Amino acid sequence: MTEQIKLSELLDQIQDTIQTRFDGEVFWIEAQIMNVKKQAQNRRCYLTLEEYENGNKTADARGVFWANNYNQIENFEKVTKQIFKDGINIICKVRVRYHKVYGLNLDIIQIDLAHTLGTLELERQQTLERLVKENPKTIQLFDGVYKTLNNRLPLPLVIGKIALITAPNSDGQRDFQQEIKLNKHQYTFSVSEFLTTIQGDNAHKLILEQLKLIEKSNENFDVVAIVRGGGSQTDFKPFDDYELAKCVAHFPFPIFTGIGHDRNQSIVDLMAREQKTPTKVASLFVERNFEFENKLIELKTNLFDLVKEQLENAKEELNNAKRIVKLSSPQAILDRGFAIITINDKIITDPKDIEDKSELQTLLRNEIIFSTVIKKTKNEK
Amino acid sequence: MKNELTYSEAFSKLEDLVEQLEDGNIQLDKLSTKVKQANELIAICESKLRSIDAEIKVATKATPTRQKKKNGS
Numbered sequence: 001m002t003e004q005i006k007l008s009e010l011l012d013q014i015q016d017t018i019q020t021r022f023d024g025e026v027f028w029i030e031a032q033i034m035n036v037k038k039q040a041q042n043r044r045c046y047l048t049l050e051e052y053e054n055g056n057k058t059a060d061a062r063g064v065f066w067a068n069n070y071n072q073i074e075n076f077e078k079v080t081k082q083i084f085k086d087g088i089n090i091i092c093k094v095r096v097r098y099h100k101v102y103g104l105n106l107d108i109i110q111i112d113l114a115h116t117l118g119t120l121e122l123e124r125q126q127t128l129e130r131l132v133k134e135n136p137k138t139i140q141l142f143d144g145v146y147k148t149l150n151n152r153l154p155l156p157l158v159i160g161k162i163a164l165i166t167a168p169n170s171d172g173q174r175d176f177q178q179e180i181k182l183n184k185h186q187y188t189f190s191v192s193e194f195l196t197t198i199q200g201d202n203a204h205k206l207i208l209e210q211l212k213l214i215e216k217s218n219e220n221f222d223v224v225a226i227v228r229g230g231g232s233q234t235d236f237k238p239f240d241d242y243e244l245a246k247c248v249a250h251f252p253f254p255i256f257t258g259i260g261h262d263r264n265q266s267i268v269d270l271m272a273r274e275q276k277t278p279t280k281v282a283s284l285f286v287e288r289n290f291e292f293e294n295k296l297i298e299l300k301t302n303l304f305d306l307v308k309e310q311l312e313n314a315k316e317e318l319n320n321a322k323r324i325v326k327l328s329s330p331q332a333i334l335d336r337g338f339a340i341i342t343i344n345d346k347i348i349t350d351p352k353d354i355e356d357k358s359e360l361q362t363l364l365r366n367e368i369i370f371s372t373v374i375k376k377t378k379n380e381k
Numbered sequence: 382m383k384n385e386l387t388y389s390e391a392f393s394k395l396e397d398l399v400e401q402l403e404d405g406n407i408q409l410d411k412l413s414t415k416v417k418q419a420n421e422l423i424a425i426c427e428s429k430l431r432s433i434d435a436e437i438k439v440a441t442k443a444t445p446t447r448q449k450k451k452n453g454s
Contacts, residue, residue, distance in 0.1 A: 308437075
């Protein structure tokens with residue numbers, strides 16, 4: 001009978017061998033994460049690290065974040081604006097550990113955020129390039145700014161009818177509605193809500209569906225607002241989706257985004273008009289109407305001032321005319337002590353018309369003097 | 382004198398007359414006529430101006446003028 005040892009003895013040897021070989025060593029590896037099971041309560045995360053070549057799996061190992069490294073996941077989600085979930089490619093620092101009950105595990109100590117950000121940025125750039133290349137007439141890049149059919153649509157002077165895409169009972173919905181309803185100028189808006197999930201794997205499709213609903217509703221909306229509350233862990237990816245971005249770029253009503261982030265812009269932001277938060281989008285609508293009202297008040301004031309001025313001018317001109325007419329009446333001339341000399345009822349203004357022996361009538365206020373000219377000399381005064 | 386003259390037409394005729402009066406080269410009998418005409422035109426203009434003034438006052442009252450708003454008011 002061959003010599004046999006207990007399983008635990010064999011596994012002890014394996015453990016010893018592995019420990020001797022890998023003790024204290026760490027490795028940076030690149031892998032795709034799958035079967036991610038986050039246990040936020042006890043701050044652990046179990047997953048598998050996998051590698052593929054031409055679609056075939058070529059390596060697979062269990063990985064785990066222990067409580068002291070769980071903040072790596074939180075940090076990852078915060079910085080990359082991406083949920084730590086199945087299918088993501090990461091580079092991480094691991095330590096090899098073998099346990100005779102739990103088997104081989106890779107303890108994940110650190111995630112290389114720069115790599116993930118780089119990958120995301122690369123994907124983002126590729127989507128942006130594709131948008132411009134496949135829609136050359138409607139999406140153009142000028143000096144780093146994306147000009148789209150949508151963000152070039154003129155804004156109505158007054159905003160009244162708003163289509164709001166947001167998640168039900170979310171911070172974004174509450175903040176937006178509050179700013180609109182309690183606006184300090186007491187303007188009234190009509191807000192039609194198009195509610196949907198705005199985070200997660202299918203969010204881009206769901207938002208797209210809501211946009212189609214708005215388009216099909218035959219309502220003449222002044223603007224569309226897509227808002228999402230900040231503060232929570234935000235998944236940025238839906239807003240970098242090609243189809244959603246393309247739809248936004250071509251949408252017939254001006255779209256404003258307030259999807260609660262401050263690090264950089266999503267592609268949808270670039271295709272539309274971007275405000276950082278739901279509150280800012282709502283307050284922009286209020287301000288737009290406020291500006292219009294002020295212009296209106298200014299115009300009205302100017303109009304009344306101009307009319308008043310014109311009327312005053314007309315009165316003054318008429319009074320001048322009245323004064324001149326009054327002074328010109330023959331009686332007024334005589335009343336002021338002047339005399340009017342006439343020959344045959346024609347007023348004489350030129351002495352040349354008077355000759356020796358001319359018969360003059362001198363009109364005074366109450367009398368007419370008839371006389372004959374006996375001498376004419378120059379008035380030397 | 383036609384009553385259906387507009388204010389501008391009446392005033393334009395008045396201005397012509399005033400210009401002639403200022404020149405002073407008018408026969409005495411014509412002077413009286415011109416002054417009379419001028420006074421009729423003045424009456425027309427004054428009447429029109431008064432009714433325009435009243436109409437504007439009504440229009441201004443119909444749309445109460447709000448003070449220009451300041452942000453935060």
